[in-house]
Amino acid sequence: MTSPGRGDARQLAREAAQWLALQDAGPLDADQARALQQWRARSDAHEALWQKAQTLRQRFAQVPASVAVACLDRPDPERRRVMRQMLGVAVLAPIAWAGYRQLPLSSWRADLRTATGERRAVALADGTRLQLNTASAVNLDFAEGHHRLQLVQGEISLDSPGQLWVQTRDGVLQAEAASLCVREQTQGCLVSVSRGRVSLQPLAGPRLQLQAGQRATLAPAAVTGVQAFDAQLPGWQQGLLIVDDRPLGELLRELDRYRPGVLRWDSAVERLPVTGTFQLDDTDRILALLAASLPVQVHYRTRYWVSLTPGKKIA
Structure with missing residues (x-):
């Protein structure tokens, strides 16, 4: 179906x-x-x-x-x-x-899932520590010695002591005693490795191996955009959203993943620079902090319909 x-x-x-x-x-x-x-x-x-x-x-x-x-x-x-x-x-x-x-029907049927704004940590049978980010779902196959996981939707992090396979819509990951994060995006899955090695096999393309401190996009035909990143920087696994001189629109698009309802903003505030560390468990407080530190106003039509407009300091 x-x-x-x-x-x-x-x-x-x-x-x-x-x-x-x-x-x-x-x-x-x-x-x-x-x-x-x-x-x-x-x-x-x-x-x-x-x-x-x-x-x-x-x-x-x-x-x-x-x-x-x-x-x-x-x-x-x-x-x-x-x-x-x-x-x-x-x-x-x-x-x-x-x-x-x-979540799509396949996610409703998944072995593990989270709602919008929810994060969940699970210890798997082989000792792997799995975390699901907001609006995510996975299926597990650990029967008869198999160590396989299917990312159905969203974003997960894995800290595995041994060998683990991860099936995505764009290809397969093979982790060797590794810590990694996998996030579905429009143009493929973003794979970030913070420990160990992870082999990326696209559905129809050459295999590529990532080392600790590297990230890349796994697309159906190829692995692209290999680059270094700070693997020690805290992230959503610790309940944090960290931005350093990034456009406000970028932060709001990320924040929108964690809020049920409608979050909209005027194009005039899109490029305002933002730096800060925010607690994901309280998105209303994040909006209040933005209003207190930037020339923006936050309007609540309801708890589930919020908009941001320019403050007096924006011409």
Whole structure:
């Protein structure tokens, strides 16, 4: 079964939100309940998104009483129905966005996965220490002495005491007592080696070996962009985002990976230089620090819809 495309995911999210709003408006009648059950049974993707929608609905269930009492306490049935639908619509934006950014179906079925903003560390059977970054998923194959791992989506780091194979969409990595990081990107997988040696085999191209302190991009036809990097510099594995005189837009694009919802910024702030070390576990604090140290303003439409605009110091 193929994973739903981006457009399909958006449509599924809209349908799930509509069902959720209908459910919130009052008890479903027999025909509606049957139709909902049929919608959920259409595919694994339908059911997975419905479960995610239910989880999100529970998170947003505690609507402040002051918002609802004025209308819900009135005896007008039509007003009550409209208000309930409005509360359902209040959930639509985060659910629709969750559907847009949701992991593909293959990731939902993966052995290990993380949500947006979540990081996870796991000790594997062979002694390998695996870390999953935000919105990532992997499958494991350690049966009968195999030491194989498949990167389904996102970014992982590995600290392996022995030999380990990593399958990616662009090729295969063979690590020899190594520490490495693998990140899926649009043009291939970025592989960074901080200890040991890692052999990169593209799907259709020559093999290349990376040493500690090197990184390269593994693309389907070749390994490109071999370069040195500071392997001792802390990164997301330590929960840090470090930038040194980088454009603000670059930092915000990275930060967007860790925030559920919408993060937008005016093009006028794109090239503002930023230097700093930021804690990834509190992205709201990062935005506050940026507003305090740069000529930018941060606007919260909701917790899940944030925008940055120029401050007074930008002409």
